[in-house]
Amino acid sequence: MQDREDALIGSRIAKLERLREKGIDPYPPRYRRSTDTASAIAEFEAWESKVSETDGEEVPAPQHSLAGRVVSMRVMGRAAFLDIRDGSGSVQAMFRQNVLGDQYELLRDLDLGDFIGVSGGMLRTRSGEVTIEAQQVTVLAKGMRPLPEKFHGLRDVEIRYRQRYLDLISDPEIMSAFTQRSKVINGIRRFLDDRGFLEVDTPILVPVAAGAHARPFDTHHNALDQRLYLRIATELYLKRLIVGGFDKVYELGRVFRNEGIDQDHNPEFSLLESYEAYADYNDVMDMVEAMISRVSQEVRGSMQIPYGEDIIDFTPPWKRVSFKEELHRRSGLDIDQHPDDASLVRAALERGVQIEAGARESRGRVLDKLLSAFVEPHLVQPTFILDYPEVMSPLAKAKPGMPGYVERFEAFAAGMEIANSYTELNDPAVQRERFEVQEHIRQAFQDEEVDRLDEDFLTALEYGMPPTGGLGIGIDRLVMLITGQSTIRDVLLFPQMRVRREERSDSDTE
RNA sequence: GGCCCGCUAGCUCAACUGGCAGAGCAACGGACUCUUAAUCCGUAGGUUCUCGGUUCGACCCCGAGGCGGGUCACCA
Incomplete structure (x- = not known):
């Protein structure tokens, strides 16, 4: 005042x-x-x-x-x-x-x-x-x-984020980054529309927050007197639409994960998910290469984009390496030699991976840490990591001839994960077992981030879902890469900020 | 959440070892009919993030807190 x-x-x-x-x-x-x-x-x-x-x-x-x-x-x-x-x-x-x-x-x-x-x-x-x-x-x-002063502009990052309009007024480069963000999103839409995908909207308020490993925000609907969550993914609703007979659908929307905030995480972020019937993860890989290289060309006029010290080259084809082999090559650890969890944890500890004793360290988490520690930092140029262990991927279909592994890839660039894709699991009985394993892990390890069982989704699968290739892309990170920004806050117009204490209402404080 | 750093005029920044809180831009008054961060003369502008402590004396030292950034842990 x-x-x-x-x-x-x-x-x-x-x-x-x-x-x-x-x-x-x-x-x-x-x-x-x-x-x-x-x-x-x-x-x-x-x-x-x-x-x-x-x-x-x-x-x-x-x-x-x-x-x-x-x-x-x-x-x-x-x-x-x-x-x-x-x-x-x-x-x-x-x-x-x-x-x-x-x-x-x-x-x-x-x-x-x-x-x-x-x-x-x-x-x-x-x-x-x-x-x-x-x-x-x-x-x-x-x-x-x-x-703000015309010559030096606005340097105070806090004001830049809290009052973004001042940042936009004072810094033409920031305005340009947001213009480019819009072009990236528009380019993705056109790419998918051209290929016959149908854009859909699925619920944001959901009774079960399933489809990803993440802790949800929860809320309450008064008239229904029912607990609701903000979606953490769009996956299970989009697959219901594949069951319903749409062959190609996508949704480009906001999802919400109640987790930490840093240079590449914001509690709400934009996620693209697409599902294509009669396709598998190989088809999706080709599509991801084509889409991102085309968008890069459209927005920046090139497939080679400077990012920090590096120049990221999105020109297809991208390198493709297997999870198991790349981890082995980088860490010397062959995960198949450690089929029991205790042995795997020991092997990880021997290599200096930090693992808290006991709590929350399920096999999936340990594998994820190994990938993060040994492989991801090396993935500067666009790279597909293929064929993940089943325990990390409850929604993906088993890889034939490779027991314990599933047809899944993640795409990385500049050390960041930008895409995740499966040949979708469509066997309802196997899907139920996988969910039950996840439920068990969630309870055994007290891990709120493990995926949840969605009974209605299982019912949908029981009506039959065709073989399907699915995809998720973190749009904000992709925009970071294409616009050369090093923090997600600079590709989000209004990044999440803590409300100043004196401005908080009583209901905010615990 | 741990650790490190930052917070001074509207904005960008100074202020020695603890000794009168300053400058540029913006503002205000004046001069100026082709300027380009216009120029020149003058004026005003402060809870030094907050609270407490130490001291004759605190922007500076100590404690607690707030907000932000970085980093580690975690997540996409």
Whole structure:
């Protein structure tokens, strides 16, 4: 409150009142601009080259009404230059007292950050900048708070995330990263639509949070008096649709996992899942390569993308290596030599993998840790890891001729997992057994992140699901790779932040 | 959650070993009709994140807390 007063007090309130006294509405309902600033400049430059060709013939310069935010002002007595920015770019506006007359006095009531409309003729100044000379100035929206400093911009990362609009105003590169994010998502949609996939929406509020290893957020529905969860995956609903007869479906939506926050985790994140009947994980691998390389080409104009110290090359085909063999090669550990859990834990400990004594360290978790420790850091260039142990993958179909393993791949790049895919398990009896194993592990190891049994899904499978290839892609991480951002916070417009204590309501505190 | 680092004017940053909290930009007043981070002269602006302690004296030292970042653990 105090802070708010301070920021508002001062000249801006006085200016606002002065405008009103002059009968000017500082927040008029609309303004008709003739075009945006980028188009106005392009049109003027086209006009210039036409004039030079026609050599002396009288062609009047274009007139325009342009609108935008005042981002800088250079006032020099009876003339002034203002930079006006809109979504397309910015243009310089020239104000001159002899042209504007009384309206020139408006300058005294303008601040950086205000939105104005300027109409007049386009010209090029002596110093060579395309400029609109104001014949009419309209206040469109008065800003009541000062913007971050124009030269250094906004460095305070906390403000950058809490007040992203200020970050967007001050940093064109951030705005560009978010524009690219939108293009990535749009490119994925077009890719899948072109291949005949149908985009669907499945429930976000679900009675069972199944389909992934993660702790869910829970909530309560009053009218039904029923506990509900926010979905942690879309997998089991999308497979119900395959059962229902759709051959190719996908959903690109938000999922929620009640877990830690760091450079590549946010509690809500965007997940693409797709399911294709009569396909297997080999087909899906081909599709992932094609999709990501195409999107990279579309958004960045290249399949080679600089990321940190590296250049990630998405050009297909990507390297394909088996889980078991790659782990063996990197760690010297052959997991098949350690069929019992105790022996595997010992072998992992011998190699320096940190494992808490007892709690939560099921075989699946130990295997995952081994992969993270020995293999993932080396997966800089796009790589598919194939054929995972069954205990890690309750929803994937067994690999023929390889007992204990399933047809699953994960794709990695820059050491990050970006995709996960199975030849989907469609035998309802086997699926039930797998779920029961998971339930057992969850209870035995007190591990809330282990997958849950979804009885309705099993019923669906019992009606028959065709052989199907499924896919999940973490969209935020993919956007990080394609836009070169090192933290997920810079590809999420509003990353999750802790509410400041004094702002919390009573219900927030435990 | 552990450890490390940060928090000073609206913004970007200074402030020696504990000794009067400063600068640039923004703001305000003035000069200036082709400027480009405009320039020049002047003015104002502070709960140094919060609370407590040590001290003649604390932005600085100590304790507790808040928020953020990094890192380790965990998850996609």
